[in-house]
Amino acid sequence: MATQLSDSYIIDRPTRDDVTYKTEDDLNYIYPTLLKELIKETELNSFDTYPRGFYRNVSLDDNEINLMKKLIEDLCGTNYEDASTLGIHNIPNRENLENNLKKIDSLLGGGSSYSINRYKNMFGQVPTSYEERIDEYKLMKANGLDESFARYFCDYAGITIFILIYFIPLGVFLKDSNKSISSSIFTKSSSTRKILFTRLWAMAIVTISSILLIFTCYELILVNLYGIELLNPVTAYGLIILWLFPNIVLGISLGSLITILINNILAGVFCFLISFMYIITSSPNISGAYGFSPIIRHNIVGMEKYFLDNFNILLENRIMWFIISLLIALIASIALDKKRVGRL
Incomplete structure (x- = not known):
């Protein structure tokens, strides 16, 4: 992800020679x-x-x-x-x-x-015309240059999460096969739903915190380049959470469900292959694809007006997939409950 982001955080004023x-x-x-x-x-x-x-x-x-x-x-x-x-x-x-x-x-x-x-x-x-590029640049400055970079950051972070997130719940739930752990989990008085959702939120919070920590490295670079007055850190960090947290919860919920059902390391490989195939066969529009896909694409530092005009679509998308993630987690808790009583 770092190699793809490269020096894309450098956001210069457009010139008449630029071609976009x-x-x-x-x-x-x-x-x-x-x-x-x-x-x-x-x-x-x-x-x-x-x-x-x-x-x-x-x-x-x-x-x-x-x-x-x-x-x-x-x-x-x-x-x-x-x-x-x-x-x-x-x-x-x-x-x-x-x-x-x-x-x-x-x-x-x-x-x-x-x-x-x-x-x-x-x-x-x-x-695009020179005037359009200048208007876009002014809008980016008004909203915070780090917000523009945050969308580009989320594009690559979203793909990375979608492909690899499943290995986190895989590692957690496969440990339940250990006799010392299973004897504790499968006999303790806590409800299955509480156990699963506690794990889910723990994994999700650690993951999003790690993502925010990585973005902070780029945010510090932006502060050094442009000064804090041209940035809007609150909006940038809030956008990352809004953009990526539903993906994290979705991946952990789905990974948990499949691992509980299969109880094998092949669960992670299966999820990885399905996710990879989905990404390479999805919409070729990577510069502003929101719609109903679980992966939101915005592979460009810019298109500020497009983002603002379509923000409600993005918001609806995130809410929808967050709800779907919770439903999957609920199904996973039912499967885990059956496993605890020996019916799965």
Whole structure:
């Protein structure tokens, strides 16, 4: 995580020579760019795809190429030979575009740039103006430069937590197999729910404290670079807790449940593989993906206005996954209770 964060905490005032992009959901821009790339790949018969997150170059046979050309004709409303000239000006409506893109992506085996989940991010990248970059920088300064870095920090910390957190409850609950520990836990008068939730909160608090301690190292660097007057530590630390604590509780709850059920080190390996596959196959939009995913992505130091405009979505996401985490923990406590009385 430290290697990925690198020197991203250096937040300089934009210059006119800087080149940054934003995603524009405008078919007048997306469609011509998409169609040009689709025709180019069709002519070369070489399509870059990422099915299940892994790279694959697809070449179509003659029948499939003819079908692809027919799909392009349906998309642009002209014959294939005129697609790059006349067809590029026939902007389709959203429904027609996405219906055709589904067929194109299916023909390529999925994971292509033309999939419903990827085409906006792939073909909607528009350069930002100098004035937009300056306004964004002023907004970042007004809200605290450390808050902007905190979002970027949370992006990588969230991925690290999602992949590795399961090994913490794995270690804790596997120790219950020790006779000296099990004889105490399985006979003491404390309720199972109390035992499990006490462990859960202990593991969660230690984990979030460790994360905050790591961020403090970067916060001290930011204080040295910009002075405390351009920072907002209270908001930055609060954002990290809001962003990451539901992920921590989710991972510990899920890891606890699976470990209780399987009672084997393979529980951690299983959770690791599932989490890893989920991350590499999830949305390609890593610069501001909130939605309903348990992993919130904001892989950029900036996009302040986007963050503020979508903060309610982020808040709803965190509340939802925190509640789901507690429900999983409740199920884990039921499983542990059955284990204590010898029914599991």
